[in-house]
Amino acid sequence: MTIERNVTVYDGPGGPFEGMAVADTAWDGPRPGVMVVPNVLGTKEADFRTAERIAALGYAAFVADLYGQGNRATREDKSPTRFMDALNADRALLRDKLRASLAAMQALDAVDPDRIAAIGYCFGGKSVLDLARSGARVRGVVSFHGIYDAPPFPNADDMTAKILVCHGWDDPLAPPDSVLALAAELTDAGVDWQLHAYGHTGHGFTDKSANMPERGVVYQSDADRRSWRAMADFLEELF
Template structure:
């Protein structure tokens, strides 16, 4: 097994964009693809590492970019969420940028275009839900400690993509009423959905760089991280049968 990482610059609405693809170059046949949607900071090394982990599981993984090339945030920035907030204010443009990123993945010769999924973290979890809501060509998606608010355009009905929502129960960005509202929305739209809620875990429970966040309801939680990754693996195996 030889995992290869490549940087890709690609076009899209408001582009250019810059992402990273990872794959096992010893596999010659087309295989399932997984789109990785980054968190509030944008495309970064942690997403590239996730892409490599998915490549080791047998997938072609593409850590995409929806903010634009060179537009990245840092935790220490006073306005860390500025690029995310731009996208939250224009969900239609976010939808179109996600579609462009997905098109890059499905257009790769190493990818079986009918076997594609998406995963995302925090804001990226919202991106996964929006891919499903807008009827993009994914078989399924996994949202890790995502944001659940609906876009200002109508969902496709039924939502064809199967969904796994991995949720930290103490997440202040996803209080119980938001989780119930998401469940009602997905049920109304006819989606095949499941929710895994992890006790004593909050927002960013997969993010090892947030071990000492100092903010109640935010930070890394090893058990939730481990269990949600295992749940994702089972979900993808079932999805790509």
């Protein structure tokens, strides 16, 4: 197994965008594709490593860029949420950027365009839920410690994606009322959905660098391990 990264520049609203395609060079044909949508900071090394782990499971991975080429943030920035805030304020633009990233992944030689899933972390978890809400033809999405507020416009009439939500029950950014609202929304939409809630777990539980207990953002190894296993089982069932 030789897993290789390839920078992928693609067009979209407000582009160009710079994603990362990750696949095993030993494959002799296209595989199911899994799009990875990063957290508030945008694409970074941690996301590329996640994509490599997904490729090791037998899938072609693609790290999406929703902010645009060169637009990245760090926790040390004066305004690390500025790129996310702009998209939170324009959910239709977020939807269109997600669809552009999806199309870029589907065009990759290593990807079977008819067998697609998407996973996301934090803001990325919110984003993949919006991708499902848009009616995009993806087989499933996984939201890790996402944010659940619905966009200010109706979901697509035909939501086809199966949905897995991996949630820290003590997440201050997604309190129980928002979880229940999401459950009601997805139930009303008639989609196949499941929720895995981890007790004594806050926001960012998959992020080993997360250490802000005063804000409820802390890495939790058990929830990290269990949610990855849940995702792997979910993808296996999809494909």
